[in-house]
Amino acid sequence: MGSQGGFGQSKEFLDLVKSIGEARSKSEEDRIILGEIETLKRRIVEPDIPKRKMKEYIIRLVYVEMLGHDASFGYIHAVKMTHDDSLLLKRTGYLAVTLFLNEDHDLIILIVNTIQKDLRSDNYLVVCAALNAVCRLINEETIPAVLPQVVELLGHAKEAVRKKAVMALHRFYQKSPASVLHLISNFRKTLCDKDPGVMGATLCPLFDLVTIDVKSFKDLVISFISILKQVAERRLPKSYDYHQMPAPFIQIKLLKVLALLGSGDKQASEQMYTVLGDVFKKCDTSCNIGNAVLYECICCVSCIYPNTKLLETAADAISKFLKSDTHNLKYMGIDALGRLIKISPDIAEQHQLAVIDCLEDPDDTLKRKTFELLYKMTKSTNVNVIVDRMIDYMISINDNHYKTEIASRCVELAEQFAPSNHWFIQTMNKVFEHAGDLVNIKVAHNLMRLIAEGFGEDDDTTDSQLRSSAVESYLRIIAEPKLPSVFLQMICWVLGEYGTTDGKYSASYITGKLCDVAEAYSNDETVKAYAITALMKLYAYEIAAGRKVDILPECQSLIEELSVSHSTDLQQRAYELQALIGLDACAVESVMPSDASCEDIEIDKSLSFLNHYVQESLEKGAQPYIPESERTGMLNISSFRNEDHHEASMHGLRFEAYELPKPMVPSKSPVTYTPSTELVPVPEPSYSREVHTSTAVPSISNSGSTELKLRLDGVQKKWGRPSYSSGSTSTSESSSQKTVNGVAQTESVSTSTSRAQATSSFDLKKPQVEISPEKQRLAASLFGGPIKTDKRPTSSKVVKSSSHATEKPPVAKAADTASEKSTPVQPPPDLLDLGEPTVTSSAPLIDPFKQLEGLLDQGENVSAPNHGAVNANKASDVMSLYVEIAASGQSGGAVNPVPTNGDDMLSGLSGMGIRTASPGGPAGSSPLSKGPNLRDALEKDALVRQMGVTPTSQNPNLFKDLLG
């Protein structure tokens, strides 16, 4: 207990800690802290506060901030404390400052000077404290102020200083690589430092450097290898051992660096093989740390140029991980499998059951890791099973962060590996339905494009089948409540384009549905815009086809509602629709051609079709166009005039006509906005099909001159529907994506020669999964087939999967029984339970000290007998016996520090307790040192009690040993 120094803390501080410790709720804690803030505000400004007292105040401030309250009123006092001569006070000051301030805080400048002074100190501990502060507080601007001193300290006599100087330089590199680029060679020097601590620290900056620039450090491969070899051969001081492993944390760091250096470099990798094999062998797989090193070895082996023997060793290690009972090791196994699978894809097959176990485990972490693995091993043969699973999982979780991630993965996999268009649409529907608001809007646009363009096949019937099935599925889904906006937009678009194409549904049926949508989502203007545009398209097709258009009453009321909408966009669309209905079939056909969404639109960027008009206007005395670069403020006036002039002509607002390139009515086109400069930067190429079809109308019916009203800054952003700008893809982009789509298609076509067949096989498979030997089926569909189906055409897919299912069971069972057999033999290498004496079954693990505690409790605090009772329950009979003995020896003087006889007895007992506990205890700590410590602890406990902190029912845990 020498380290305790009798606490030396004031009653006030102890009371504060005590009350925080006993607080039962956050609000109670907050109340205490708010009171504390008031106290500190008063006290800390008092004159002549003794230094010790000040240190306590500073720590109380740390408490205030740690518990979530603002302590900025005291920052300056922490800064002042860094000036103190006493090392303890100085370091406390630095600590508080690093906890309180970020590197850009105004007060930092007051500390730089102190840091500079301390870096020059004769006391190496002061230098170390300053270097700690350097790592936390120095920002890009202040680096030059301390850099020369830090570099000098790299050669300091004390290894602790050298180590921290290395880290300070590392920090500078993180903050501003340019500032220390000329000093990189220093890291090479410190890597060879005779002190392992300095060497180990140097690995941190070197890892960062190698990550960025592998080539420049290839010469260090030999050094890293030889260091790793020495570490593995236990040449480092014993104090670096951890649970019998030699310097495992340094080994792990070295393996990480080697992985980077050996990646894609055969020569470098070959140098590593021997030492990697050695490290593999020397890992103690019965403890966590051994497995941690082992895992890092696997990562390294799967990263460097492959070596068959090492890969086999890695595969063996992985299978041990996967067969383990502890979730942590399974998790590491799944992760390692995901890494190794890139090099040897067939390795997953032998672990299929383990993988499926993990997939179905209730533990979310494990499940997610397994999904990550599945994501990595997805092929066109198993994509439907994997994506189905992912979607099911996606539906089941609430965490939006992960939902977004998994949704985008589903989309990615579906786009890449879709066995059929039909499946793709169905899958996307599910994704949109359940995570529509989380997926990128681009995904929706891609899907619309796919439906419009098909997969680029020549066969038109499959495309129209695709559209029909999309329409059908959307009509089914549309009635569901609360669909995401993006999904509804897409549905409206598809229904508008293709709702009546196959003649299965009447226009009035579809329009009715669209009106329902517009009504149900009346707050969503984007959806309403899409819906009314879809209505327009449907009516246009009807008119063009020569059929009489019956506008449903609900449509009529929708149009009326929207024509007085606050949204000018909706208003415009409503007016456009009204105007369109009044036109004859021929005009409508040319305005709104059926299924023309894929047609390329030529854009005349120079607007040459307006030349005539411009000429005319100039002759009438209009101002000539001045290029933006030559313009000054004077232009505003003239444009205002123009604006006024044209305003009268229309009441409906139009702002996208400018984007419209179709040279249909050149004579009528609004040239007048030539001087209206702000409209020029309209992103011409970026409009979607949606825009093009809808704007075709106004170019005829409206003069379009009202455009000028929109000559306002930021018009496009403010008024344009977000879907216009963000959703619209530039023409060039769309063509390039088309080819991407085409590529993806050729891939999937080869796997599914007949779409219908593929889907039927999928449909068949799914119910099968539900049947009894469910896992094996799943295994077969996940892992089975990939190799074989590659060789054979997919026509026999159904047969294949079922044959696999019959093939697998024996193997699977063998693996299963093997793992079952092995489990009882293997002692569970779980060190985690260490800290939980209540969980471990062995009774002696319970610290006798705690028994005493409970006893004291009973003696002096009758009101809280619970604690003792609980402890007694936990203990075995033997323990309760101890308690009785102790009780008899102690009943009188409970308030005093523990009587000596009780103490002796206890230390005797504790010796026993410890000795029995040690097999399960932390292997590193020697039992001998624990014995006396227990006595210390007892004294400590007594002291605390004197201070007034006693274990009550409110705070029993405060006294519990962390290491049981």
Added chain:
Amino acid sequence: MGIRFILMVNKQGQTRLAQYYEYLTLEERRALEGEIVRKCLARTEQQCSFVEHRNYKIVYRRYASLFFLVGVDNDENELAILEFIHLLVETMDRHFGNVCELDIMFHLEKAHFMLEEMVMNGCIVETSKSNILTPIQLMEKSS
């Protein structure tokens, strides 16, 4: 950068030590700590000691009533971090002797000093217990 933060939080969700290696505002810290603790408390002993949270991975370990939580980057070796936690507890145990929650509360600064020796810039720099504790013991002697 490896380690983003180290937290010690008890079963009631009360923070006992917090060290962040990247700057977060008070509000962000408060929210983050609340979310993480809720997540970890909901887990059983048998489940993994790792939890994903936003863009962090949390490696946690429970000792008596105290949770040690370390937030790391995605490419960190989780098992190693788990053992790092244990090393930290062993180190505190060597210093305090049968370390308990109250030791950390009464000697918050010392617990921080130990962390300062072990972790810099979010990297594990020192794992030798004697190297970690020597400066702290020397400092105590001098004052």
